[in-house]
Amino acid sequence: MALRKLQDLVDIARSKGRRRLVVAVAQDEYLMDALGYAAKNGFVDPILVGDKYEIARKAEITNFDLKGIEIIHETDTTEVCQIAARLVKRGEAEIVVKGLVKTSTVLKAMLERENRVSENTLFSHFAFFESPYYHKLLGLTDAAVNIAPTLDEKVQMIRNAVDIYHRLGIMNPKVGILAAIEVVNERIESTVHAAALKQLNLEGKITGCTIDGPFALDNAVSTFAAKYKGIDSSVAGDADLLVTPELNSGNILYKSLNFLGGAISAAIITGAGVPVVLTSRSDSDKSKFFSIAFAVAML
């Protein structure tokens, strides 16, 4: 089984019924279109936490229908994030969506011991791309959270990502570890990490996926390029997930696909026990909508 389109995530989301989603600092006009569309599609039931007057004003501007939607009034953004985290902890919300607040404030509230729903404390960013130049959805970790992950952190990032594939029914995703070249060079840490991650997979310490690398990007996504390099690997040219060396390359690849590659993406932060949806203002409404669908689909 493979996911080919972001619409596949919407279809899965629809099959899950209506899920409770909490928006932290919800007076965000750039979010309301996507949120309204997700509610209309029947897969979310939003709880809006924030300044109720501002929420009402932004809803009016964007024609967002507030009828029947729960609003919790709170003006202090740190407290808003606490409320959202507590709703999740009590099982009253299954997804967190970041509104007009810094990502770090949301994640900090969810990481506090009394709010945590998962023993795991490594959050990581995961994005799915629908690209006109690839034959299925292409996953990427990490474009937004981990600056310079250690080998241990990469192991956890891969586990976070593999859990997503399993939840979506892809039981053995192909994981390509990216670097600048296809061979181990001790001066390029990403190649050393790649060799170690591949070995950990072979030894059964990272399970539920097939890991290979190091790959230059072309060999991970193009069988043509892999053939010319003489690379014989089931992952080559058919990767489900790309693991980038560190934040710069992850973010640059994310932006390259979206802004110079004709792709659309859906992204979440994973590892917190429940999916966290972050969207930036410059993301398209479509991308925001697909991100919410993605979060529901993986529940």
Next chain:
Amino acid sequence: MALRKLQDLVDIARSKGRRRLVVAVAQDEYLMDALGYAAKNGFVDPILVGDKYEIARKAEITNFDLKGIEIIHETDTTEVCQIAARLVKRGEAEIVVKGLVKTSTVLKAMLERENRVSENTLFSHFAFFESPYYHKLLGLTDAAVNIAPTLDEKVQMIRNAVDIYHRLGIMNPKVGILAAIEVVNERIESTVHAAALKQLNLEGKITGCTIDGPFALDNAVSTFAAKYKGIDSSVAGDADLLVTPELNSGNILYKSLNFLGGAISAAIITGAGVPVVLTSRSDSDKSKFFSIAFAVAML
């Protein structure tokens, strides 16, 4: 003035007349199509150095017409590179094209004191992309040579690149320094370098260009994204040149544009006094041809 298409480089190359180009270890069947096409277009006059029997055999396979082409017979690849470097030093060749030999062997020969034609000893990789998602040719440095450039090395890489723009008639290229975010974060070296490079440009220590950054990629290439972030910069959304933080991100961006972005590229190594054309087997024949045209255009 702006360059919009790689064909513009071909047009400039044609205006330069026929230039002498030396191919080091020329028995490379993957190069011959592009080389033959460049010769037919009238802008190069190749000298082939390598095993003349193998050259003849590969030429036959690929229908490459050897009539009137100078061949220097040498089977030892290190010696082949020495011959190529000496031809350049004596002014008998103006461009070096890497054939079936490691890049490092070619560059090492050119770096030897008696072969050098430039005081500068920092080589860097420069690529032009023609992308369906950008309004002009987009330059990138460095996708292939410098692993983890220091600030000083980035200054030289930018000087190497700016020299190319000036040679092509673009006298004030817009240079965007890429990172993962748009603000300085002392934990992300690329953002610190970006601020320093911008300042060096303002102080007149890097001239002939306008430098700005740090930019996440979207802000450098999309006025829409830059507007949403509130970025006011003449470089934002209109960059001529992108400077990547280090090799991983440079190589991943290069491959992303070519393999997941529908772009075609032309690339050279600059800083050696004469352009060096490296093409990899998986590059398309078009891309190889444009790279040769690019090298001639900048003479």
